[in-house]
Amino acid sequence: MxxxxxxxxxxxxxxxxxxxxxxxxxxxxxxxxxxxxxxxxxxxxxxxxxxxxxxxxxxxxxxxxxxxxxxxxxxxxxxxxxxxxxxxxxxxxxxxxxxxxxxxxxxxxxxxxxxxxxxxxxxxxxxxxxxxxxxxxxxxxxxxxxxxxxxxxxxxxxxxxxxxxxxxxxxxxxxxxxxxxxxxxxxxxxxxxxxxxxxxxxxxxxxxxxxxxxxxxxxxxxxxxxxxxxxxxxxxxxxxxxxxxxxxxxxxxxxxxxxxxxxxxxxxxxxxxxxxxxFGAGGGGEVQSAQVKLAAEARYGKAEGDRVWASFREADDPEAVTTLHDGQRFPYAQPPADPQGTAMPDPGSVVPEKLVYDATGTGATTAATAAKGVLPGNLLTARHGMSNALVVSGRYAADGHPVAVxxxxxxxxxxxxxxxxxxxxxxxxxxxxxxxxxxxxxxxxxxxDYAWSATSAGQDITDSYAVPLCTTDGSPATLASDSYLWHGRCTPMERLERKDSWKPTTADSTGAGSYTLVMKRTRYGLVTSRGTVGGTPVAFTALRSTYRHEADSIVGFQMLNDPAAVHSAATFQEAAQHINYTFNWFYADAVDTAYYNSGDNPVRADGVDPGLPVLAEPQYEWRGYDPDANTAEYTPPAQHPQSVNQDYYISWNNKQADAFTTAGFGNGSVHRADLLDDRVRALLGSGAKVTRSALVRAMESAALADLRGEDVLPDLLRVIRSGAVTDPALAGAVQKLETWRADGTLRRETSAGSHRYADADAVRIMDAWWPLLVQAEFRAGLGDPLFTALTGALQLNESPSGGQTGPVSGSVSANESIPHKGSAFQYGWWSYVDKDLRTVLGDPVAGGLGGPYCGGGDLARCRSVLLESLRQAAAQPAAQVYPADDVCSAGDQWCADTIVQRPLGGVTDGKVSWQNRPTYQQVVQFTSHR
CATH class of the missing domain: 1.10.439.10 (Penicillin Amidohydrolase, domain 1)
Known part of the structure; x- marks a missing residue:
């Protein structure tokens, strides 16, 4: 027994x-x-x-x-x-x-x-x-x-x-x-x-x-x-x-x-x-951004390279969809005209900081070490685009009461x-x-008598400092030195260790192992990589404003639960001000709607560019910075994006407001949030009063939409239709895409339980085409080094199945290859493709890229490039576009997209059809108020 x-x-x-x-x-x-x-x-x-x-x-x-x-x-x-x-x-x-x-x-x-x-x-x-x-x-x-x-x-x-x-x-x-x-x-x-x-x-x-x-x-x-x-x-x-x-x-x-x-x-x-x-941090990609800038300068020279880098960065793109759209401006983290204290790494010098020491047994290939864990290994490292919100003011809603989904x-x-x-x-x-x-x-x-929710905001609260390395004995510093200059004094780094060992979880005893995790800490934050700046060895750090303050938000959540503390839009915003994590907060009661962006936003020194590494010198530190408590001066509540009773609010991890600079790359003319904004704007423009079910329908339509099909495919088809398509195979592919566009470019079953998409061939073609067309459109013009650097900063694609990455070295980010995760279309080159094609077509483009790339700006050549990449995509069989995994057989398109409830314990649940939708979701409309 x-x-x-x-x-x-x-x-x-x-x-x-x-x-x-x-x-x-x-x-x-x-x-x-x-x-x-x-x-x-x-x-x-x-x-x-x-x-x-x-x-x-x-x-x-x-x-x-x-x-x-x-x-x-x-x-x-x-x-x-x-x-x-x-x-x-x-x-x-x-x-x-x-x-x-x-x-x-x-x-x-x-x-x-x-x-x-x-x-x-x-x-x-x-x-x-x-x-x-x-x-x-x-x-x-x-x-x-x-x-x-x-x-x-x-x-x-x-x-x-x-x-x-x-x-x-x-x-x-x-x-x-x-x-x-x-x-x-x-x-x-x-x-x-x-x-x-x-x-x-x-x-x-x-x-x-x-x-x-x-x-x-x-x-x-x-x-x-x-x-x-x-x-x-x-x-x-x-x-x-x-x-x-x-x-x-x-x-x-x-x-x-x-x-x-x-x-x-x-x-x-x-x-x-x-x-x-x-869910509540943002920024920290400054070293990677610097490497893109260096590659652009190497390609085009300093002045033109910097202009190209800034155009792809899209820090404050004028065409980006914003949650606040009534002309509000909330300047934050804007790139200065004349940056001061920037610490550009020497090309090729950056190496990641060593984390794992004294490993034993970790190289074994037993079932215990090779198997999946109880949680996804890239749960944190994969980029997260999470949460959405649709809130309509009472003056547009049925019964006069605000509606929120x-x-x-x-x-x-x-x-x-x-x-x-x-x-x-x-x-x-x-x-x-x-x-x-x-x-x-x-x-x-x-x-x-009120409801509230949040979306991840991700504004920049993490900066990278280039900390000069030194030795306490006065010998020349190297990249291996574990002391650094703090206000002119050579100071040893703190060494934070965590020893972990494990036993086999199967009968194979070779699955045992151990290692020590080590992070080194300076008064400018945690060491993430090392390199040289002007030949001087430095450690690049990550200084996050919420580090050492992980529990501080507890007061804000307490207030949100307290009916005596929150009883109006204004008191809701006061509660949200006590949350130090980077979230967009939404509110609705029977009368009012409101929005507030939370987070400990550090006040930076004048002239510092938050999108690049900064020299670790006193004049470039956060204002009021206290390294012992990891506190600083933060932007006051009035400077945080906020609003009461705007006609409607949408959010899907998009830009908050004009002049509120986004961290990272690619937040431009096409964004996942456009799917929500277009639908809610159309609801209000129809003249009909908005009901709870109408707002749910708008949300779910966006949840099934292919962003590339809805907002970029029209540009692609305009270029292709600028001439006659005489090749029968290509003409058939174009016709399927046009039919899909007319059908709404949704990824939706033909009927409940059919496990087959309507317009299935068009969906397959788009999935195969996107990584090919991005490479064909941009790689020649940018050159391999810059193109590769940009794909490292912003992945090409994030399709529902997560399997279409294209033959591009360096283009596969941690979350681009995650299957069955539900969330899609947050990160990708949608905005770049859209702006470039509109430039080639002669359309007005605000905040355009550094120059035209598709076909060198020539419409006929661009058309030829797109058609050739489409020919390659259309020829790919479903089994190639949707490879087999441990859930699906090769070529099963519906299954490749499905959402799997990743087991975190011993009981498993079934997979369901793809929806790009909140995991926890409320539908609320209050009928009265205290």
Missing amino acids: QRRIRTLRLQAAAALAGLLTATALAAAPATAATPAPAPDYCGNRCHDILPPGENGNATLADILANRLLGTRPAHTDDQLGPYAALANSYPGLTDAGLRSFFNDASFGVPAGQVASTLQPRPDVTIVRDKATGVPHVTGTTRYGTEYGAGYAAAQDRLWLMDLFRHVGRGQLSSFAGGAADNRALEQSFWQAAPYTEAELQQQIDTLAASGPRAAQAMADAGAYLDGINAYIDTAYSSRTFPGEYDLTGHIDPLTNAGSIDHFRLTDLVALASVVGAL FGPQTGYFAPQLLMLEELQGPGISARGAAFAGLSFYVQLGRGQ
């Missing part, structure tokens, strides 16, 4: 591989009195959804049953079907039909819909509804409310919470095995946010002393941890804990020997650092990174989504 269980454990483990110490609190006297129901002003017009399902806890028996019999625990995937079905049903959607595709997000649970009631303490009750299993936590004391939030979080996400507290510390492999993905993931997070345990605690101590709201937040977090740890103890003794602990060897399935470590406040800071790194696009996992909850207690009244392990407040959701 013991051998059989061990065999099952190893089999399941192999499948999985494919797949505050609590603050001492004096709690208020417990009471079982029933509180009055919270006021709900939504009038049954609040809805939400979060696939695949609320339940993320599976025992060992549940996991084995899923593997052997295909069964799943209740509420594991019950939100996946409605979410997926919208793709085929949205054209006829009505307000009455919204409940078929979204949950009822009203407060409370009707008596007939109560599935279970639990009181882990007398002063808190956790009610779960029959439809979704969402926890509705009601406390008569604040301590009890937060205790219940923690207990419910552990019930639903304990394993995931445990994974991420180890990810945040760079210790995932020792916890979940040394698979390649696990190692890659912990390495990337250790690079972004390495801390000692003392530094994690220091963040807590500093925050707790910063004011009464922060002190209350720490007390809330302590109560939350008490609830988590109480569940751990109960689940351990009753063997109802997640079965992943058995399968990874933390607990013996026969004897129950082993343990689940209690959670501490420092774990919450580690978890917050993961969320902040994933919004939510974060956090990827697709089983279980989800987010969880749903309702929290009701003294000073807390909200329902919505929160990141697992940080759910003592709802982070995106609704209050009594």
Whole structure:
């Protein structure tokens, strides 16, 4: 029997591989009195959804049953079907039909819909509804409310919470095995946010002393941890804990020997650092930008090269779609006319900083080391374009009340990174989504008479400094020197280490290994690479304004959950000002809409270009910079993009406002957000009042649109149709593309469940054509070095299937080759192609590129270039365009696009048709206001 269980454990483990110490609190006297129901002003017009399902806890028996019999625990995937079905049903959607595709997000649970009631303490009750299993936590004391939030979080996400507290510390492999993905993931997070345990605690101590709201937040977090740890103890003794602990060897399935470590406040800071790194940071690509600039100067000479570099950078492109469009200007991080203190690396001198030391066993090719990990290895390093929002003012909406359809696009996992909850207690009244392990407040959701959501903003809060290297003994510095000049004094770098070792997760003992992760830190930030500037050895650093302040946003989230703190558009904006991460925040109540861009935006020295490395000298530091606390002077709230009651707002990680400079490359005339802006603008222009279902239809139409087809294909066809297409094969391909354009250039099934796209050949042709046409259009004019440098700064393509990268060296970024991820069309050369073709066609172009590239600017030659690349694309069979992977067979176009719920535990869920849509999504329209 013991051998059989061990065999099952190893089999399941192999499948999985494919797949505050609590603050001492004096709690208020417990009471079982029933509180009055919270006021709900939504009038049954609040809805939400979060696939695949609320339940993320599976025992060992549940996991084995899923593997052997295909069964799943209740509420594991019950939100996946409605979410997926919208793709085929949205054209006829009505307000009455919204409940078929979204949950009822009203407060409370009707008596007939109560599935279970639990009181882990007398002063808190956790009610779960029959439809979704969402926890509705009601406390008569604040301590009890937060205790219940923690207990419910552990019930639903304990394993995931445990994974991420180890990810945040760079210790995932020792916890979940040394698979390649696990190692890659912990390495990337250790690079972004390495801390000692003392530094994690220091963040807590500093925050707790910063004011009464922060002190209350720490007390809330302590109560939350008490609830988590109480569940751990109960689940351990009753063997109802997640079965992943058995399968990874933390607990013996026969004897129950082993343990689940209690959670501490420092774990919450580690978890917050993961969320902040994933969704709330921006900037940091300055060294790469400098390398593009150097390549442009080598190609064209300094003056012309700088002009070309700036044109492709598109830092403040006049044709870019903006969230604020009423003429508002919010200057930030603009490139100066006469840059000062720029530190350009010598060509070819930059080398990445060594991270892994003393590795043993990591080169083994066993199943344990070669298999996928419990989390994607490129979860952080892949570029993230997440979340969207559509908000319409009440003057354009049915019944005169604002309408909002919004939510974060956090990827697709089983279980989800987010969880749903309702929290009701003294000073807390909200329902919505929160990141697992940080759910003592709802982070995106609704209050009594308002709703809020966010999209990742990504404005530049990270700068690269070129720090001169030196030696403390006075010998000549080299690239290997580990001391640097700080205000003229040679100072040793701090060495932050994290030792991690792992045991095999299968019977193959050669899967064991260990290494030490090392990050070196200066007073100008973390060392990311080294090189020379004017022959002088330097370390290039990353200085992020939110580093050492991972938990500071807690006060803003507390206010968003507090009905006394947020009761208007203005008070919503005040709450958002307390969030230091880079997010775009949206708000709607029964009367007003609002927007605010949050983040600790450092005030830079005059003349510094934030898009390039900066000399590490006092005159070029952030104003008021204190390296010991990592604080500086930040732009005041009035200078952050913001608005109240604009006619409508859209956001899909696009430019916020005129003069608010974007980080990175390619935010220009064609952007994913155009898909939303065009549809909402058309809704308002139609004269019809906007309903909830109309706004959902606009969102879902954009979710199925191919951005290249909608906004770039018309330019391509104009060039091609400037002459007769006489070749029958080419003429057929052009006709298919034109038919697809007339059909709306959607990637949509012919009918529900057909697993075949309408206009399938046109979709295949576009998928094959895009990387070929970009190369044909630009490579000759730019030259190989500059073209390669630009593709390193901005990938060519981000198609739904993630498989069409083209034969271009250096063009494949970390997320361009990720299949089945849902999110698409955020990063690519769409704007470059559009501007270039319009230039060749003789159209007016604001903020054009450095010059015409397609055919050297000659229309006939450009047409010939495009036709030849189209000929190559049309000839590619489906099996080449959509290669086989571990989910799909070669040539299966629909399957190649499908969204897979990436397993983060032992239970797997089915794939669904592609939609470019928020993962958690709200549809709200409040009917009255306090």
